[in-house]
Amino acid sequence: MHADFQAQLAFHLTGQNLAEGPQPVAAFEMIPALLARYRNLAALRYDFPLVLSKDGAIHRLSTLVDEACSGVDEKTRKLALNHERGIRAGNAKAWNGPVPLAADGELADCDAKLPGRLVAHVWRALEEKRSRAMKDNIERLKSKLSDILAADDARSDEGRSAQTLRASFGGRDDLDFEALSGLLKRALPARPLPASRKRRIESLLKRLGALDFGPFVFDNCAEALAAYRARLPQLIALSKAIAAARLEAAGEYVEARHDEFFERCGASLLGAEGLADFPGTLVQLDGAELGMAHNAQLAEMLALGMPVKVLVQFDDILHRAPVGRPGFALRSHALAGMALGLQEVYVLQCCASSLYEMREDLRKGLEYPGAAVFSVFSGAGGESGKLPAYLVAAAAAESRVFPALRYDPSLQNSERFSLAGNPQADKDWALRELAYEDAKLQTVREEVAFTLADFAACDGRYAGWFARVPKERTNGGMVPVRESVAAPAGTLPEKVPYVLLADGLNRLHKAIVADELIGETRRCLEFWRSLQERVHKKEAPVTETPKAEAPAPAPAPAAEAEKPARNPDEPSIETPRCSTCEECVKINNRMFAYDANKQAYIADLNAGTYRELVEAAENCQVSIIHPGKPRNAQEPGLEELIARAEPFL
Amino acid sequence: MNDTACLLKLYDEKYELEDYQGGVPRWCSGCGDNAILAAVQRLCRDEALHPEKTVFVSGIGCSSRFPHYMRTYGFHGIHGRALPVAEGVRMARPDLHVFVNTGDGDCCSIGAAHWIHAVRYNMNLSVFLHDNQIYGLTKKQASPTSPRGTKSNTSPRGSWLEALNPLTVTLGVQNVSFVAQVVDWMPDVLYEVVRAAFHHKGLSFVRIIQRCPEWLPDQWEPFIKDPKRVQRLESSGHDAGNLDRAREVASKMDPIPVGILYRNENVPCYEDLRRSPKLRTPELVRTGLEAEFDKFTVWPS
Ligand SMILES: Cc1ncc(C[n+]2csc(CCOP(=O)(O)OP(=O)(O)O)c2C)c(N)n1
Ligand code: SF4
Numbered sequence: 001m002h003a004d005f006q007a008q009l010a011f012h013l014t015g016q017n018l019a020e021g022p023q024p025v026a027a028f029e030m031i032p033a034l035l036a037r038y039r040n041l042a043a044l045r046y047d048f049p050l051v052l053s054k055d056g057a058i059h060r061l062s063t064l065v066d067e068a069c070s071g072v073d074e075k076t077r078k079l080a081l082n083h084e085r086g087i088r089a090g091n092a093k094a095w096n097g098p099v100p101l102a103a104d105g106e107l108a109d110c111d112a113k114l115p116g117r118l119v120a121h122v123w124r125a126l127e128e129k130r131s132r133a134m135k136d137n138i139e140r141l142k143s144k145l146s147d148i149l150a151a152d153d154a155r156s157d158e159g160r161s162a163q164t165l166r167a168s169f170g171g172r173d174d175l176d177f178e179a180l181s182g183l184l185k186r187a188l189p190a191r192p193l194p195a196s197r198k199r200r201i202e203s204l205l206k207r208l209g210a211l212d213f214g215p216f217v218f219d220n221c222a223e224a225l226a227a228y229r230a231r232l233p234q235l236i237a238l239s240k241a242i243a244a245a246r247l248e249a250a251g252e253y254v255e256a257r258h259d260e261f262f263e264r265c266g267a268s269l270l271g272a273e274g275l276a277d278f279p280g281t282l283v284q285l286d287g288a289e290l291g292m293a294h295n296a297q298l299a300e301m302l303a304l305g306m307p308v309k310v311l312v313q314f315d316d317i318l319h320r321a322p323v324g325r326p327g328f329a330l331r332s333h334a335l336a337g338m339a340l341g342l343q344e345v346y347v348l349q350c351c352a353s354s355l356y357e358m359r360e361d362l363r364k365g366l367e368y369p370g371a372a373v374f375s376v377f378s379g380a381g382g383e384s385g386k387l388p389a390y391l392v393a394a395a396a397a398e399s400r401v402f403p404a405l406r407y408d409p410s411l412q413n414s415e416r417f418s419l420a421g422n423p424q425a426d427k428d429w430a431l432r433e434l435a436y437e438d439a440k441l442q443t444v445r446e447e448v449a450f451t452l453a454d455f456a457a458c459d460g461r462y463a464g465w466f467a468r469v470p471k472e473r474t475n476g477g478m479v480p481v482r483e484s485v486a487a488p489a490g491t492l493p494e495k496v497p498y499v500l501l502a503d504g505l506n507r508l509h510k511a512i513v514a515d516e517l518i519g520e521t522r523r524c525l526e527f528w529r530s531l532q533e534r535v536h537k538k539e540a541p542v543t544e545t546p547k548a549e550a551p552a553p554a555p556a557p558a559a560e561a562e563k564p565a566r567n568p569d570e571p572s573i574e575t576p577r578c579s580t581c582e583e584c585v586k587i588n589n590r591m592f593a594y595d596a597n598k599q600a601y602i603a604d605l606n607a608g609t610y611r612e613l614v615e616a617a618e619n620c621q622v623s624i625i626h627p628g629k630p631r632n633a634q635e636p637g638l639e640e641l642i643a644r645a646e647p648f649l
Numbered sequence: 650m651n652d653t654a655c656l657l658k659l660y661d662e663k664y665e666l667e668d669y670q671g672g673v674p675r676w677c678s679g680c681g682d683n684a685i686l687a688a689v690q691r692l693c694r695d696e697a698l699h700p701e702k703t704v705f706v707s708g709i710g711c712s713s714r715f716p717h718y719m720r721t722y723g724f725h726g727i728h729g730r731a732l733p734v735a736e737g738v739r740m741a742r743p744d745l746h747v748f749v750n751t752g753d754g755d756c757c758s759i760g761a762a763h764w765i766h767a768v769r770y771n772m773n774l775s776v777f778l779h780d781n782q783i784y785g786l787t788k789k790q791a792s793p794t795s796p797r798g799t800k801s802n803t804s805p806r807g808s809w810l811e812a813l814n815p816l817t818v819t820l821g822v823q824n825v826s827f828v829a830q831v832v833d834w835m836p837d838v839l840y841e842v843v844r845a846a847f848h849h850k851g852l853s854f855v856r857i858i859q860r861c862p863e864w865l866p867d868q869w870e871p872f873i874k875d876p877k878r879v880q881r882l883e884s885s886g887h888d889a890g891n892l893d894r895a896r897e898v899a900s901k902m903d904p905i906p907v908g909i910l911y912r913n914e915n916v917p918c919y920e921d922l923r924r925s926p927k928l929r930t931p932e933l934v935r936t937g938l939e940a941e942f943d944k945f946t947v948w949p950s
């Protein structure tokens with residue numbers, strides 16, 4: 001017993017097998033026990049293959065079949081599922097089987113090409129929509145400007161000549177066009193467009209011309225940057241022309257103001273929002289080549305604010321650095337860190353296996369007006385023997401070595417960063433139930449975490465880090481990797497860590513894991529926890545920008561309580577209640593006048609008599625005129641007037 | 650590029666009421682139309698509407714003289730047909746602000762069919778119903794909204810029928826999206842509602858109870874004298890999102906409910922559903938017309 005533990009510990013610490021100790025594992029001999037069930041993917045219904053339809057949408061084949069089958073009988077359903085299996089295995093003769101599917105398009109499996117195809121597919125569709133809107137917009141402006149010129153032509157002497165009039169009537173001869181022409185010339189005085197405006201419109205019509213709509217797709221940053229710089233003057237010129245044409249079409253172009261403005265303004269006219277209307281740029285990079293130099297170029301491009309979408313594809317994240325620690329997924333971590341540090345860049349990182357699930361985040365990133373980075377692990381480049389890329393990618397997602405993360409700068413501060421795309425995102429590891437039969441043929445269920453150590457067990461290059469312990473030698477000195485990682489590093493372990501593996505016959509084995517891999521697993525967990533902290537961290541509260549003041553409505557009548565007491569002896573009008581009925585101003589428009597809101601006030605008491613004041617009070621529709629006491633005691637008929645004024649004091 | 654457009658508009662654009670005043674109104678003094686005109690001119694000024702981008706469309710009646718008194722574009726149409734004209738303007742020129750002024754005779758009598766369908770089409774228009782409960786221009790005939798018993802030239806012994814309620818009718822039409830009621834003698838509410846109607850996306854229908862001192866001088870006196878007989882919906886906690894409740898409130902006339910009875914911004918506008926992505930350039934119009942004409946061309950044999 002004791003000797004067994006000694007030998008196991010020795011392997012764990014040194015990675016060297018002793019005779020009589022645990023047995024070496026050959027490359028591709030075993031896979032993690034949790035993956036054993038998924039060896040034959042073609043028999044499973046999962047997210048792939050995808051159907052990329054022409055309109056830019058992404059569908060799941062199984063969902064299309066399920067939707068088509070709703071309401072059909074059981075037999076047809078079975079035939080349809082059979083047909084789906086045929087499509088999956090690549091031997092179906094036609095696209096539509098027993099039930100027609102709602103969408104049609106290219107099939108895309110989860111392989112090395114998937115990330116590039118999927119991103120380009122959605123990007124193209126959005127670009128097309130954008131350029132269509134842009135073209136329409138320009139056409140609309142051009143036709144408005146042409147209308148202005150055409151109207152000017154029609155009003156000119158030439159436009160009103162008998163000849164033109166005859167032509168516009170289709171060359172009829174039963175009208176006297178000379179007379180009509182004379183009539184029109186007399187009736188409508190010609191007011192031609194000012195020459196400067198005419199010239200400006202003509203030049204705008206020329207400048208609203210060609211724009212190169214791309215597509216601008218590159219496989220390196222240097223070319224993308226150079227092409228963008230070369231295109232920028234054209235974009236600025238066009239956006240100036242569009243802005244000027246808008247003003248012109250709306251009749252709002254003021255020479256004194258705008259000539260100078262357009263003379264002086266340059267790139268500042270194009271904020272990220274403005275640029276987002278123009279054709280964008282797509283850059284597809286290979287993560288393996290993202291060295292320091294490339295990284296710097298990429299950072300520069302992202303920080304520029306150009307509407308660039310960058311896909312960085314990683315095929316192998318278990319590539320070992322030549323010296324020092326293994327440094328798994330080092331480059332993808334560095335990329336995410338750099339992009340997140342830029343604050344205004346949309347970042348999406350995920351494994352290819354979750355791309356369907358995260359398609360909305362992908363679309364949002366592509367629609368985001370600024371730069372976006374998509375970092376995707378394809379699962380297709382390591383040394384995983386017969387395991388399909390889909391399983392490798394899914395295993396990477398499960399093990400936290402390539403966690404799904406999304407940063408959307410357009411959201412509120414506290415919602416920008418999300419880990420929602422990860423399995424059991426609030427836990428250290430995703431826990432899964434593993435069911436197997438023991439020696440007595442009884443079903444045993446065990447909760448198992450899928451860690452980086454399990455992920456590394458998929459890769460033939462690292463078989464040497466595992467050593468199988470024959471059943472009779474297993475003992476209480478072994479613990480699952482997750483427990484071992486939870487213990488503090490650096491101390492001599494009391495127990496040796498193991499993972500559960502399955503061989504080609506689906507037999508379960510425990511394998512000791514070398515300490516070097518445990519160290520890497522611990523770092524992986526620390527990185528994951530730092531991401532979790534970022535989610536839980538209270539972000540600084542956003543200061544709300546004050547809403548723009550609405551145009552002030554007319555002063556509302558002051559609340560009853562605040563009304564200063566009115567002196568009944570003084571003549572007055574409650575102006576805010578005036579309903580513009582015209583009565584008082586018709587009686588005397590020097591005494592009563594309208595204010596800027598067309599509501600009456602007493603403009604000049606001396607401009608009229610007390611009699612007029614009383615009459616106005618009587619005629620006022622809303623009884624808001626108060627005549628007060630007479631000021632001139634000599635005015636005839638005062639006694640009667642004072643009595644009439646009484647109800648209005 | 651919208652930001653560019655904003656940037657360029659930063660210069661101050663200021664209009665005065667006078668910029669919107671057209672001819673001198675020929676309405677009687679004391680006529681509620683004056684109050685409506687003042688409120689609408691204030692709206693134009695406060696929203697800085699470009700006069701050349703604004704159209705008032707009307708039918709026939711005293712109230713329908715409205716466009717003459719605005720210094721904007723206007724269309725003094727034919728009796729009952731203000732709405733179809735306005736819809737045409739809206740369809741062809743989505744860049745214009747389109748207002749409709751119509752009387753109770755114009756809208757609810759001869760123009761009733763257009764009214765119902767305009768509500769259902771829900772095009773982006775602000776419709777003001779000047780309801781004085783009488784035919785004013787033609788010197789006092791009963792209109793559909795005249796209360797039963799109204800004595801007039803066509804009903805000397807008092808009208809026989811119960812009055813039509815323009816609010817409940819409008820609220821009963823599919824796709825209704827904005828219905829409000831105001832009285833001409835409360836300028837603050839009148840202005841607020843007119844403004845809300847202008848900002849509403851869709852057809853906003855505002856029934857404005859309008860005094861006609863010439864033919865029905867005492868009609869609203871009791872309501873003007875007693876403020877308790879007018880109920881402000883805004884302060885009464887009325888939920889303008891509830892159609893059933895709006896219909897209930899609309900059916901009561903004492904106290905007169907004033908304010909927004911119903912508002913739903915989510916009803917689609919016909920012009921948005923039907924706007925052609927194709928530009929109506931002269932070429933397109935010509936090729937379309939020629940294709941049609943060709944169908945009828947008789948070629949000499
Ligand atoms: C086709 C047609 N029929 C009848 C008339 C006569 N007419 C002119 S105005 C009017 C009624 C107007 O009443 P209303 O719409 O309430 O406007 P108000 O004058 O009250 O503001 C009528 C019937 C007309 N001008 N055209
Ligand atoms: S008749 Fe009546 S509606 Fe016409 S202007 Fe005079 S008060 Fe106004």
Ligand SMILES: [Mg+2]
Pocket residue numbers: 710752753754779780781782783784785792
């Ligand atoms: Mg009327």
